[in-house]
Amino acid sequence: MDEVTPHDNSALPNSLHGKDIAFTLHPYADARLHEQIGPLIIEGGEGIHVVDDNGNRYIEGMGGLWSVALGFKEQRLINAAVKQLNTLPYYHSFLHRTHPATIEYAERLVRIAPESLTKVFFANSGSEANDTAIKIIRYYNNALGRRTKKKIISRLRAYHGITMGAASLTGLPLNHEDFDLPLPGFLHTAPAHHYRYAEPGESEEDYATRLANDLEELILKEGPETVAAFVGEPVMGAGGVMVPPRTYWEKIQAACRRHDVLVVVDEVICGFGRTGKMFGCETFGIQPDIMLLSKQITSSYQPLSAVLISDAIYQAVADNSHRLGTFGHGFTTGGHPVAMAVALESLKIYEERQIVSHVAEVAEIFRARLDGLRDHPLVGHTRNSGLVGAVEFVADKQTKAAFTPAGAFGRRVGQMAQAHGLIIRPIGDIVAFAPPLIISEKQIHEMMDRFSLAVDEAYRWYPDDGRSGS
Incomplete structure (x- = not known):
């Protein structure tokens, strides 16, 4: 299967991407793969969104690293x-x-x-x-x-x-x-x-x-x-x-x-x-x-x-x-x-701003959208507590069998989500969410709509035999 390139690296040798590859050892990254694909360079952000160096705008579905509770650019x-x-x-x-x-x-x-x-x-x-x-x-x-x-x-x-x-x-x-x-x-x-x-x-x-x-x-x-x-x-x-x-x-x-x-x-x-x-x-x-x-x-x-x-x-x-x-x-x-x-x-x-009460309120919308994915052929389980949640993908819903190789489907979902303007966190074949706590009901629907598109596209890519994501 061809891999999706999540961002344009055509100018790699003469850009900030090239400088990053030359001088930076990244945490939680395959250094050799990083030499090939380069980084996604985020230059700005506001609210629940971040913007890369090509002007592409993303919903930051992980709040950075589970952490930007009050959104980007809170004055x-x-x-x-x-x-x-x-x-x-x-x-x-x-x-x-x-x-x-x-x-x-x-x-x-x-x-x-x-x-x-x-x-x-x-x-x-x-x-x-x-x-x-x-x-x-x-x-x-x-x-x-x-x-x-x-x-x-x-x-x-x-x-x-x-x-x-x-x-x-x-x-x-x-x-x-x-x-x-x-x-x-x-x-x-x-x-x-x-x-x-x-x-x-x-x-x-x-x-x-x-x-x-x-x-x-x-x-x-x-x-x-x-x-x-x-x-x-x-x-x-x-x-x-x-x-x-x-x-x-x-x-x-x-x-x-x-x-x-x-x-x-x-x-x-x-x-x-x-x-x-x-x-x-x-x-x-x-x-x-x-x-x-x-x-x-x-x-x-x-x-x-x-x-x-x-x-x-x-x-x-x-x-x-x-x-x-x-x-x-x-x-x-x-x-x-x-x-x-x-x-x-x-x-x-x-x-x-009563952020905690807001989370408790919109978490029900988040839960409903997650649970709405449970009928998908490759979704084994969904779960959340407040505004931290996950979708666990499986190769077989009856046996809960994992994909071979492990993580292939999760990575594909992550790639397709990024292509649709959503940053999420694949953890093997589990996809995690932890959006900024200021996210609105409307924005939760937008986030999950983009995620659903990514899941559908990953499913079309997934081999029909149901045993290998390679």
């Missing part, structure tokens, strides 16, 4: 950044120093966070937030004299970042292979995806019970005195938008509490309204010991992440820092004044 965020740059362009939080924006935002963030969380540490990315959580967990248990209680359990197909510690939490093979990961002390249990992994006839509640039992068995096998924490996303994002089955988080938390295992919730994708509540913890009834935030915290206009911890953890960490003379962890640009100013303004917009 209030731009003004907040400029004002802060003109006032104090940089300062740090090391050595008993800080600046007003950090003080104000920390207070406001703790006030809206789950009640159990009382202190916040600022970093620059979701990966740094996860790494910080790992270090705090170790520091905390050492402070309590529990020097063997260090193992952390996350899930297969989870995504928690790409630094050494965060990538060890991540449960995706390509984040481990040839990086010599995961590091020792990181364990993985089953993901929560009823459609793909439930046994025949197994209800969501029974499946959730089985997963919680599996987790508890793993804790007991390793020894509760060695297991420190369980880390999970409320909705598993980059692993395929896996919405947990009913009662899952209730039962997972109970298993953790029985063995004094901390519950760490990675809200990097779900936080700030994505699931139709301010935090995924609210959507799924989670009471975390640690919560991690990034992406939508500034609508991704500035790099920022936050690690919120319980008072019990803080007290142990504070006592230990006093004993040692310092809490020896931090980042030069953690809590950067410009990022904090943008985060403050973002939070004001979330509240003033």
Whole structure:
């Protein structure tokens, strides 16, 4: 089958495309393939749309990377950044120093966070937030004299970042292979995806019970005195938008509490309204010991992440820092004044424009359009929580058989969507959506109309034998 060229590279040697190929190693890309096709260069954006260097306009169905909640070119965020740059362009939080924006935002963030969380540490990315959580967990248990209680359990197909510690939490093979990961002390249990992994006839509640039992068995096998924490996303994002089955988080938390295992919730994708509540913890009834935030915290206009911890953890960490003379962890640009100013303004917009309520309202339209695809011959499952959703394509709906080669159909759908002015995220043969939270009902219909065209065109391309997408 011929591949679709998603953008015109006819001027490749003498354009910005050529410069990019000469000097840039891209994340999450096949470097050799990139040498052939070059990048899609995005030059501008406004609202839910971005524009490439040829003037083509796209609906950004992934909000960048699950993250541009308030749309592109939100003037209030731009003004907040400029004002802060003109006032104090940089300062740090090391050595008993800080600046007003950090003080104000920390207070406001703790006030809206789950009640159990009382202190916040600022970093620059979701990966740094996860790494910080790992270090705090170790520091905390050492402070309590529990020097063997260090193992952390996350899930297969989870995504928690790409630094050494965060990538060890991540449960995706390509984040481990040839990086010599995961590091020792990181364990993985089953993901929560009823459609793909439930046994025949197994209800969501029974499946959730089985997963919680599996987790508890793993804790007991390793020894509760060695297991420190369980880390999970409320909705598993980059692993395929896996919405947990009913009662899952209730039962997972109970298993953790029985063995004094901390519950760490990675809200990097779900936080700030994505699931139709301010935090995924609210959507799924989670009471975390640690919560991690990034992406939508500034609508991704500035790099920022936050690690919120319980008072019990803080007290142990504070006592230990006093004993040692310092809490020896931090980042030069953690809590950067410009990022904090943008985060403050973002939070004001979330509240003033009632963004979370808007998401809850339009999510029903989104769900209906996703569910309307279920009759398609190659659509096995659709799902969403608020404005994060997915379509899972299968070669055979009865057996749920995957395509051969894996990912071929998903890539084709992504290519055709881009040709129709829609940017989405193929994850193998699952296609993910996470549009800006400001998207309107009309724009959801436009997004899904373009996606439906892409699916139909990919289906016409797909071989009739139903077994190979090559």
